[in-house]
Amino acid sequence: MIVFFQACLNGLLTGALYALIGMGLALIFGVMRIVNFAHGAFLMVGMYVSYVLFDHFGIDPYLGFIAAGLFLFLFGQLIYRFLIRPVRDRSDFMQILMTTGIALILTDGAQLIFGADYHQVNIPLVNRTLRFGAFAATAASLLSFVIATVLIAGLYLFVTRSLTGQALRAIAQNIEVAQLVGIDVTRIQGLSFCLGIALAGIAGGLLLPALYLFPSVGDDYTLKAFVMVVLGGMGSIEGAALGGLLLGVSESLTSLYLGNQWALAVDFAVFLVVLSLKPSGILGRQRT
Amino acid sequence: MSSLRGWKPWALAAAVLACGSLALVARNDYLLQVLFRIVLFAGLGLAWNLVGGFAGQLSLGHAAFFGAGAYGFALLSAASTPRWVALFLAAVVAAAFAGIIGRIVFRLRGPYFTLATIAFAEVLRLSVTNLKLTGGAIGLSTPALFSGRSTWGMLYLSAIALAVTAFVINVYVARSRFGYYLMAIREDEETASAVGIDTASYKLRSLLISAFLTALGGALYGSAFQFIVPDSVLTIDISLQMAIVTMLGGAGTLYGPVVGAIMLLGAAEVFKNQFQESHLLVYGILIVLVVLFLPEGVVGGLQRRFGGR
Amino acid sequence: MHCRRPAGLLGTLVSAALLSGLLGCSQPGGDSTRIGVITSLTGSQAAFGAAHKNGYLIALDEINAKGGVLGKKVELNFYDDQSKPDQAVQGVSKLFDQDHVPVILGSYSSESTKAIVPSVIQRQVPLMIPTATADNVLDSKSPWVFRICAGAGDYARTTVEFLKSSGAPKTMAIVYENTNFGQSNMRAMSEAAKAAGITLVAVEPYEAKSPDYKAVLQRVKQANPEVIYFCSYLLDAGTLMRQAHEVELNPKYYTSAGTGFAAAEFPTPKGAAKNAEYTFSVSQWLPESRWPGAKEFDAEYVRRTKSHPAYHAIEAYEALQVVVQAINVARTLDRATIRGAIRNLDLRSTPFGPIKFDANGQNQHPVMITQVLGGRYHVVYPADVADAKPVIPTPPWSQR
Numbered sequence: 001m002i003v004f005f006q007a008c009l010n011g012l013l014t015g016a017l018y019a020l021i022g023m024g025l026a027l028i029f030g031v032m033r034i035v036n037f038a039h040g041a042f043l044m045v046g047m048y049v050s051y052v053l054f055d056h057f058g059i060d061p062y063l064g065f066i067a068a069g070l071f072l073f074l075f076g077q078l079i080y081r082f083l084i085r086p087v088r089d090r091s092d093f094m095q096i097l098m099t100t101g102i103a104l105i106l107t108d109g110a111q112l113i114f115g116a117d118y119h120q121v122n123i124p125l126v127n128r129t130l131r132f133g134a135f136a137a138t139a140a141s142l143l144s145f146v147i148a149t150v151l152i153a154g155l156y157l158f159v160t161r162s163l164t165g166q167a168l169r170a171i172a173q174n175i176e177v178a179q180l181v182g183i184d185v186t187r188i189q190g191l192s193f194c195l196g197i198a199l200a201g202i203a204g205g206l207l208l209p210a211l212y213l214f215p216s217v218g219d220d221y222t223l224k225a226f227v228m229v230v231l232g233g234m235g236s237i238e239g240a241a242l243g244g245l246l247l248g249v250s251e252s253l254t255s256l257y258l259g260n261q262w263a264l265a266v267d268f269a270v271f272l273v274v275l276s277l278k279p280s281g282i283l284g285r286q287r288t
Numbered sequence: 289m290s291s292l293r294g295w296k297p298w299a300l301a302a303a304v305l306a307c308g309s310l311a312l313v314a315r316n317d318y319l320l321q322v323l324f325r326i327v328l329f330a331g332l333g334l335a336w337n338l339v340g341g342f343a344g345q346l347s348l349g350h351a352a353f354f355g356a357g358a359y360g361f362a363l364l365s366a367a368s369t370p371r372w373v374a375l376f377l378a379a380v381v382a383a384a385f386a387g388i389i390g391r392i393v394f395r396l397r398g399p400y401f402t403l404a405t406i407a408f409a410e411v412l413r414l415s416v417t418n419l420k421l422t423g424g425a426i427g428l429s430t431p432a433l434f435s436g437r438s439t440w441g442m443l444y445l446s447a448i449a450l451a452v453t454a455f456v457i458n459v460y461v462a463r464s465r466f467g468y469y470l471m472a473i474r475e476d477e478e479t480a481s482a483v484g485i486d487t488a489s490y491k492l493r494s495l496l497i498s499a500f501l502t503a504l505g506g507a508l509y510g511s512a513f514q515f516i517v518p519d520s521v522l523t524i525d526i527s528l529q530m531a532i533v534t535m536l537g538g539a540g541t542l543y544g545p546v547v548g549a550i551m552l553l554g555a556a557e558v559f560k561n562q563f564q565e566s567h568l569l570v571y572g573i574l575i576v577l578v579v580l581f582l583p584e585g586v587v588g589g590l591q592r593r594f595g596g597r
Numbered sequence: 598m599h600c601r602r603p604a605g606l607l608g609t610l611v612s613a614a615l616l617s618g619l620l621g622c623s624q625p626g627g628d629s630t631r632i633g634v635i636t637s638l639t640g641s642q643a644a645f646g647a648a649h650k651n652g653y654l655i656a657l658d659e660i661n662a663k664g665g666v667l668g669k670k671v672e673l674n675f676y677d678d679q680s681k682p683d684q685a686v687q688g689v690s691k692l693f694d695q696d697h698v699p700v701i702l703g704s705y706s707s708e709s710t711k712a713i714v715p716s717v718i719q720r721q722v723p724l725m726i727p728t729a730t731a732d733n734v735l736d737s738k739s740p741w742v743f744r745i746c747a748g749a750g751d752y753a754r755t756t757v758e759f760l761k762s763s764g765a766p767k768t769m770a771i772v773y774e775n776t777n778f779g780q781s782n783m784r785a786m787s788e789a790a791k792a793a794g795i796t797l798v799a800v801e802p803y804e805a806k807s808p809d810y811k812a813v814l815q816r817v818k819q820a821n822p823e824v825i826y827f828c829s830y831l832l833d834a835g836t837l838m839r840q841a842h843e844v845e846l847n848p849k850y851y852t853s854a855g856t857g858f859a860a861a862e863f864p865t866p867k868g869a870a871k872n873a874e875y876t877f878s879v880s881q882w883l884p885e886s887r888w889p890g891a892k893e894f895d896a897e898y899v900r901r902t903k904s905h906p907a908y909h910a911i912e913a914y915e916a917l918q919v920v921v922q923a924i925n926v927a928r929t930l931d932r933a934t935i936r937g938a939i940r941n942l943d944l945r946s947t948p949f950g951p952i953k954f955d956a957n958g959q960n961q962h963p964v965m966i967t968q969v970l971g972g973r974y975h976v977v978y979p980a981d982v983a984d985a986k987p988v989i990p991t992p993p994w995s996q997r
Contacts, residue, residue, distance in 0.1 A: 003815060003819075006811075006815075007811075007812050007815070010809055010811050010812070014808060029399070035399065083580075086579075086580055090583060092398075092399070092402075093340075093531075093535040094583065096348075096528075096531070096532075097532060097535055097536065097575055097578075098576060098579045098580075100575065101576035101579065102572070103572070104568050104569070104571060104575070105569055107568070108567075108568035108569035108572065108639070109569055111639070111643060112566055112569065115644075115647060115902075116639075116644040116646065116647045117644050118644050120867060120868060121867075122866060122867055122868065126839065127839065127842075127870070127871075127872070129842070129843050136843055136844075138839075138843060207808065210808040210836075211808045211836070212806075212832040212835070212836075214644060215643070216641065216643075217806070220806070223406065223524070226403055227403065227407070230399060230400055230403045234399065251809075252809065252811075255803075255809075255810075255812030255813055255816075256812035256815060259801065259813075259816075260801070260802065260804055260807070260812065260813045261775045261802040261803065261804055262418065263804060263807075264410070265410070265414035265415060265418075268408075268410050268411045269407075271404075271407050272392070272404060272407050275396060275400060275403075275404055276392055279395060279397075280400075281400075316694030317690045317694045318687070318690035318691045319695075321686075321687050321690050322687070325687075417775060418802070424775075424780045425708075425776045425779070425780050426708070426731070426733075426777050426781060426784075427708055513683040513686050513712060514712070514715060515682055515708070515712045517682060517777065519641075520682055520683050560677055561691075564638060564675060564677065565638050565677070567639070
């Protein structure tokens with residue numbers, strides 16, 4: 001039994017990071033309907049930013065992630081203005097093409113700049129294990145869980161309470177009416193995009209101490225992010241977060257009872273089962 | 289509707305013959321291998337076009353059929369099925385698989401549909417990697433369909449045969465009521481359904497044909513390199529490649545997939561030889577530029593500029 | 598679906614013409630000897646392809662500084678297989694059919710290497726394999742195929758011999774990544790363990806590059822093995838050991854099939870630091886190896902890349918050196934003669950140890966077992982090259 005709960009705990013800790021990634025994509029995909037196949041690549045950029053700060057300036061990744069987020073927010077402005085805005089209204093096809101191209105440029109660019117080598121970061125927090133009775137967790141994973149939860153809560157409040165957040169949701173619901181009501185759609189969409197990839201970058205920074213770094217590290221996460229967003233229901237930020245937590249726990253339990261090699265397959269299987277029962281996702285509304 | 293009258297069929301036949309004769313003229317296998325790949329992907333793009341171009345269903349899980357064809361071919365041959373029988377049988381199995389998947393995924397729309405197709409392909413890939421029967425990550429050997437000096441020439445001609453078949457099917461679909469219904473579904477599925485078109489059935493049919501052709505391509509590919517691993521026939525790159533080739537060339541057009549295949553795969557090989565490590569960077573830039581400046585794909589863009597409606 | 602007019606057909610013909618023009622031109626011979634290299638410059642194995650390339654380039658510069666081969670400078674024609682076997686096969690065509698190289702080195706991974714063997718045999722080109730360890734790579738027993746490095750079977754057998762000579766444990770768990778490397782090494786160890794009468798109590802695959810292996814390690818813990826054999830390629834070694842600590846997994850021996858567990862950074866603070874202590878690994882080479890030139894190679898590698906070489910780099914280096922040596926002995930670019938020259942080589946002291954190929958083309962490279970003690974690798978087996986005694990059993994985590 002203890003082993004089961006420990007696995008759930010591990011799953012939640014990992015799931016919180018997934019949730020960040022998913023929420024970022026939910027902002028972009030759910031709100032803007034931009035099919036962003038470069039989401040994982042942006043996560044990778046965030047990881048490299050954190051790594052460079054750590055390697056050259058000794059800044060702990062648990063502080064460096066903030067810089068990663070900021071960098072990606074600003075970088076996002078450029079990308080949005082020159083590459084995303086032109087395809088904003090085009091078909092899904094073209095968006096996939098564009099973002100795939102961006103992903104290739106970022107990934108190969110990272111390889112050319114930093115080399116294809118793997119890089120690791122080893123900080124004391126990662127090795128300090130805290131024990132609570134029969135359960136254990138590293139200080140680092142608890143810290144990143146706390147940070148992720150704060151960010152998720154903050155994002156949720158932003159989207160539901162603030163004026164900009166409401167504008168965001170208005171655009172997500174009905175873009176024509178939003179324009180009619182006087183919302184500056186271009187500006188808000190740009191903001192949403194930058195915020196979305198900033199979240200990916202932050203997740204990257206938080207992931208750095210737990211994993212290791214190489215140019216194509218983000219690729220697997222793009223797909224998982226899409227699963228989270230669609231599983232949770234399009235246009236629902238909370239849904240994406242829920243999707244992230246669900247994936248984390250599912251992977252952990254599958255690894256414990258079936259074997260780690262099936263974890264990803266079960267992710268997809270769960271995804272397909274949920275979709276066949278509720279085609280609009282867990283918290284999604286039926287869209288017309 | 290496409291008009292394929294008058295001089296056009298002759299010009300096309302001549303072009304195909306010219307391509308085919310390259311097999312005799314080509315100096316070395318390298319050129320034939322690159323051409324094989326290009327023509328194969330032109331065929332695959334045309335197969336994808338049925339579902340993605342005509343019916344507007346953005347499937348990114350076609351690697352499942354490609355891989356099913358390759359692995360089906362390998363496994364059936366290992367079980368002593370004659371090679372050519374195994375080739376077609378594998379494609380039939382893949383189409384059956386498509387029938388099952390189709391029933392589930394076609395109930396979904398838009399991004400839900402796309403993600404579901406990806407999910408199926410990934411589940412297949414992971415299962416193949418994990419199971420001993422399919423050789424796991426270590427892979428399986430596949431028998432060669434041809435032997436002797438002109439192996440690659442024959443493979444190249446087979447790829448041409450597949451591409452031509454896919455092209456002819458595309459032409460037929462474009463001119464038939466079936467195709468008309470598919471396009472109606474693409475433009476507005478609800479209305480099409482309201483008007484009495486059995487959308488589920490037509491979508492499924494397009495998928496069955498598409499999957500069959502794709503699987504033939506997969507089996508041919510597997511046989512060409514005589515060794516398959518999940519990472520070479522079941523990854524999402526392959527699904528993306530099929531879709532991108534068509535989208536870039538012009539989805540829903542007849543020549544789009546062909547132009548896309550020549551451009552993209554040709555460019556990829558040239559870049560690889562010219563740019564070594566940075567070839568993917570250049571390739572990415574090429575894609576971005578095409579999207580920015582040729583919004584309807586290459587063929588669509590050409591149509592706009594040089595007329596023809 | 599509109600009246601296409603010539604637009605589509607035109608587009609097709611134009612692109613085809615451009616393409617054939619670009620592909621048709623091959624480079625002129627020139628006055629250098631070209632040797633073909635297939636490796637993974639991009640794709641999932643790019644990091645190791647880069648290690649290969651660095652090793653090849655160091656060897657290239659040394660060779661050309663000494664005058665090249667047969668009086669001409671040596672040039673390397675690289676082909677990127679993008680970490681895919683079918684691209685590797687295309688590489689053989691490009692290098693031989695188009696560029697007419699007399700010898701090919703490569704590829705990187707076992708699956709790509711296995712894929713190119715039939716092609717090189719058909720074309721009768723000598724192939725020198727630097728790093729592919731899967732045993733099935735030499736299945737063809739062709740006289741055209743040579744391998745510098747020891748294989749997965751050697752890893753497993755050496756580990757089992759070491760275990761038998763130091764305590765003879767009875768139960769083992771294999772934890773392996775779900776890739777070709779992992780699965781091949783798992784199979785090799787399964788055979789070797791069975792042959793030695795060791796029971797496999799757990800065989801656990803895992804998906805590489807994940808942040809969380811605690812569930813896998815928990816399953817292993819429940820099986821209570823005396824030995825764990827890790828087959829882990831990348832830097833997952835660090836995550837695995839760190840989480841083994843978290844989960845309080847305490848076998849008597851932590852052993853491994855090298856790579857991740859034999860990487861230069863693994864025992865350092867940058868890698869797994871204290872968690873790496875007491876782990877055993879198979880090793881083909883260390884920068885501290887006593888072979889002449891090993892230290893110099895390490896220094897040169899550090900000078901160029903600011904990091905220490907793993908054995909992939911030295912294997913690539915050695916592969917090129919051996920091939921050039923053979924060409925010099927053969928005094929011709931005739932492929933059959935070169936093949937014969939390689940077969941007859943008997944180099945006693947190279948930076949990678951003695952080089953001598955057996956009837957199957959396998960170089961008899963010794964495999965050692967190292968243990969991380971005091972934050973550094975020490976050779977602990979076989980006894981005649983050991984520089985420290987192995988510490989067994991591994992102290993439980995709570996007592997460290």
